[in-house]
Amino acid sequence: MLGGVIGGVIGAPAFAQTAPEPATASAPSAKKASPVRHGAAQPGKKAAAPSGTHVSVRPTAAPRAAEEAVNVVASHHTSHGAEASISRAMLESQVAGTNILKSVGQMPGVSFSSSDPLGLDTWGTSVYVRGFFQDSIGMTLDGVPLNDQTYTSVNGINVANAWISDDIQGVETSQGAGGVDLPGNSSLGGTMRFHTSDPKDKAGAKVSQVFGSYGTLRTYVRADSGALNQTGTKFYAAYSRADERKYDADTPGFMQTVNGKLVQPIGHDSRITAMFNWNDAEVWGYADKSLSILKNAGWRTESWAPNYKGAYNASEYAWVNDNGLAYTGPGSYDVGSGTPLILPKGTTPTIPATWQNTNEGAGTAYYDAGQSTQDYLGSINADLALTNALRWNTVFYAGASDNHATYGDPWTQSLGTGAPLSEEVWQNSYRRFGFTSAFxxxxxxxxxNVGGWYENNSQRSGLFWYNEPVYGQGAPLKTIGPYTTYGAAFQQGYGFTWNTNSFQFHVMDAWRPVEGLTVTYGFRSMLQTTSGGAYYGNVDAGYGTGVGADSGLPSGSMTSAAAFLPAVNLDYHFGRGHEVYFDFAENMRPFMVAPSGGSVSPWAVSSQSAFRDLQRNLPNERDFTYVVGYRYTSRKIQASVDGYHSDVYNRLISASVGSLNNPITSVVNSKHATMWGADAALTLQPFEGLARGLAWTNSISYNHFTYGDDVNICPLNGVCDIKGKQMLAYPALMYKTSLSYEYKGASAHFDVNYYGKRYFSYMNDTSISPYWMANLGAKYRFGNLSVLKNVTLAFEVYNLFNQKYIAMMGENGFPIGGQSGDGGDYQSLERGAVREYFGTISAEY
Known part of the structure; x- marks a missing residue:
């Protein structure tokens, strides 16, 4: 099932080259880094484009009929130039409800990892595309910019929360330096354009149910209205609910989503669509780990919840051993906070013996950690054929998000109850609206193609502590809330507000001077201004140099501007199935917006003076990317190879030293880095007859990214020069292989991926070992049974050989190593899930 995608995906154009779908179809020691991650076409007329401003320069081959006896795997995608389209058939090779980015992760040069098999916990999910993290990849959903994909971002929505994966029809991907016509402010290292499925012409319904290991249940229901009148008005509404318990603790992950789409055709070649999505995620996250924790406490070290007594004991231990409390037995203690510290009978200052050997001690794991997130997204799109030769596409959209990210803080006393621990809650939110328009x-x-984009985003971020109960005097707070059970927040760490206005304009032309050759060239201009910053800071909680408006935390405006960001792409087809392409693009990313603690944002520094220095001297991150590639495509062989080079300027580094709960953080400009690499892929389908559906795909990717300037990132003493050091968290070498077979209603696939060594510290003195990951799946389509249609049964095994591996890296930032004094270690790793089994049954009516 994976062979078709991998076999044709090599390279990285800055222009879209795939045809659109037809229109029819505390204590100071308690300070912690903020959890911010780092109708079909008529003869002679052009089919209506999908939502957005994506320009087609070449038609796509028609898909095979669903009832064909032998389905060729390679038909699940199309590739032109250095762009690839992932079809619905490819997406369905994953377990229903899986994060859609996992399918993209099968392409060469793309690294996807998650702490849970379905990828629901966005804290433990990461995507890298040729050295660019998910905060630097341009993404849209039906033309709506999704922007930054990182956890609790105030600049965008994760695609996993933006639409039910069952209702995504396909993905168009590019691995270059972004797309000239793609709206958004995060496009540096490629683009992903997600397209939602259209309502069906005939009324009906679909239901699917997933059963999985550790009590996993996932339900999906969709109802289609069918065409309601002669004009073709139609809509659908869908609901999904996923319950996914952790493999090493009795705490769940829960997500439910409602989405709907309405299509109103206008004539035979235009239409208006409206869509809406609501998502609710309530997730108990996996405990962050360090190299020290993995070595001394073990891979299954997990948060205490629901064991409140164990967490209470560990908090008492922290007060005794870290805060110097003279413990004499159960009772009340005066710790100078104005509230007695209560250590009741039945508790004692203890931690597991193995924790005493870690660098983190009582902070090896907290009582709980997780998130409560509500996201809203809606849009109206007008795709109009003004003449046979002129189209106008406009999208109006609005989105809102409210995020609560939590830790059970063992070092900060609950001032309202006297308990030694409290619930630390980061509260991030945004309200954004905008539009795109293009001719x-x-x-x-x-x-x-000429068009523009505008967006206004009102953003907020705050850090608060809420009371936990004294042990035995009430139930502890849940990581998903409510948080005010024992009163309002007793302490605030900081408060930020911003307002961001983004503008973008683009011009591009796809020129076909001779048969087989397409030359696409153009540029985009971008202007973004963010104003605002801290309105409150609490020095007693470790933020700023004062309290309130005079906190000393960053406040002020930053403007990012680039008048001319050019791009050129050449794509030449010759002979039978041969293709060569070249791509160049320059791109710029505006300054990120995020609060204090661990993020690569100017507002994340710890003082106003440091922020003012950045205002005067910090340029925007830019890159220049070049790609050259070759592809051969036939029914039996798909082969591709390409090479790429990028010059990256002014990439920001969030450098932290000290413990996780008391970091000293600075934002450093790395000045210049270079990256070069190569991808190669080969898909073989050599047989006819019964073996026609057998495909074997292999791909290999190599990436070499090094910092090129002498930059000392030690925030205190010592020299930590990053020149010549390689980038973190992204493997230099990846190998992916997939063997798949389809015949009539049966299909099976076996996939194995190899991920090479990933550096953990900026000084490259610590790293994560390579690992192999294998998955196995089988599916049978029974067809129509009585009134039920397309009855399908699927079975998947995740992590077939039960490999121990690290998934997410750097969720709390990366260690420096070298002379920084941190030992190249930090509590900023997420373990990947163990072997798990999933079964899915689905039917339509």
Whole structure:
């Protein structure tokens, strides 16, 4: 099932080259880093484009009929130039409800990892595309910019929360330096354009149910209205609910989503669509780990919840051993907070023996950690054929998000109850609205696209502590809330508000001077201004140099501007199935918006003076990317190879030393880095007859990213020069292989991926070992049974050989190593899930 995608995906154009779908179809020691991660076409007329401003320069081959006896795997995707489209058939090779980015992760040069098999916990999920993290990849959903994909971002929505994966029809991907016509402020290292499925012409319904290991249940229901009148008005509404318990603790992950889409055709070649999505995620996250924890406490070290007594004991231990409390037995203690510290009978200052050997001690794991997130997204799209040669596409959209990210803090006393621990809650939110508009004009051998994008985003971020009960005097707070059970927040760490206005304009032309050759060229201009910053800071909680408006935390405006960001792509087809392509693009990313603690944002520094220095001297991150590639495509062989080079300027590094709960953080400009690499892939389908559906795909990727300037990132004493050091968390070498077979209603696949060594510290003195990951799946389509249609049964095994591996890295930032004094270690690793089994049954009516 994976072979078709991998076999044709090599390279990275800055322009879309795939045809659109038809229109029819505390104490100071308690300070902690903020959890911010780092109708079909008529003869002679052009089919309506999908939502957004994506320009087609070449038609796509028609898909095979669903009832064909032998389905060729390679038909699950199309590739042109250095762009690939992942079809619905490919997406369905994953367990229903899986994060859609996992399918993209099968492509060469893409590294996807998650702490849970379905990828629901966005804290433990990461995507890298040729050295660019998920905060630097341009993403849209039906033309709506999704922007930054990192955890609790105030600049965008994760695609896993933006739409039910069952209702995504396909993905168009590019691995270059972004797309000229793609709206958004996070596009540096490629683009991903997600397209939702259209309502069906005939009324009906679909239900699927997933059963999995550790009590996993996932239900999906969709109802289609069918065409309601002669104009073709139609809509659908869908609901999904996923319950996914952790493999090493009795705490769950829960997500439910409602989405709907309405399509109103206008004539035979235009339409208006409206869509809405609501998502609710209530997730108990996995405990963050360090190399010290993995070595001394073990891979299954997990948060205490629901064992409140164990967490209470560990908090008492922290007060005795870290805060110097003279413990004489159960009772009340005066710790100078104005509230007695209560250590009741039945508790004692203890931690597991193995924890005493870790660098983190009582902080090896907290009582709980997780998130409560509510996301809303809606849009109206008008895709209008003004003439046979001129189209106008406009999208109006709005989105909102409210996030609560939590830790059970063992070092900060609950001042309202006297308990030694409290619930630390980061509260991030945004309200954004905007529009995109573009004209596409076909004239002679040219397809000219001109358009723009505007967005306003009102953003907030705050850090609060809430009371936990004294042991035996009430139930502890849940990581998903409510948090005010024992009163309002007793302490605030900081408060930030910002307002961001983003503008973008682009011009591009796809020119076909001779048969087989397409030259696409253009540029985009971008302007973004963010104003605001801290309105409150509490020095007693470790933030700023004062209290309130005079906190000394960063406040002020930053402007990012680039008048001319050019891009050129050449794509030449010759002979039978041969293709060569070249791509160049320059891109710029505006300054990220995030609060204090561990993020790569100017507002994340610890003082106003440091922020003012960045205002005067910090340029925007830019890159220049070049790609050259070759592809051969036939029914039996798909082969591709390409090479790429990027010059990356002004990439920001969030450098931290000290413990996780008391970091000293600075934002450092790395000045210049270089990256070069190569991808190669081969898919073989050599047989006919019964073996026609057998495909074997292999791909290999190599990436070499090094910092090029002398930059000392030690925030205190010592020299920590990053020149010549390699990038973190992304493997230099990846190998992926997939063997798949389809015949009539049966299919099976066996996939194995190899991920090479990943550096953990900036000084490259610590790293995560390579690992192999294998998955196995089988599916049988029974067809129609009585009134039920397309009855399907699927079985999947995740992590077939039960490999121990680290998934997410750097969720709390990365250690420095070298002379920084941190030993190259930090509590900023997430273990990947153990072997798990999933079964899915689905049917339509």
């Amino acid at each position: 596409t004009w076909h004239i002679g051998r040219h397809t000219i």
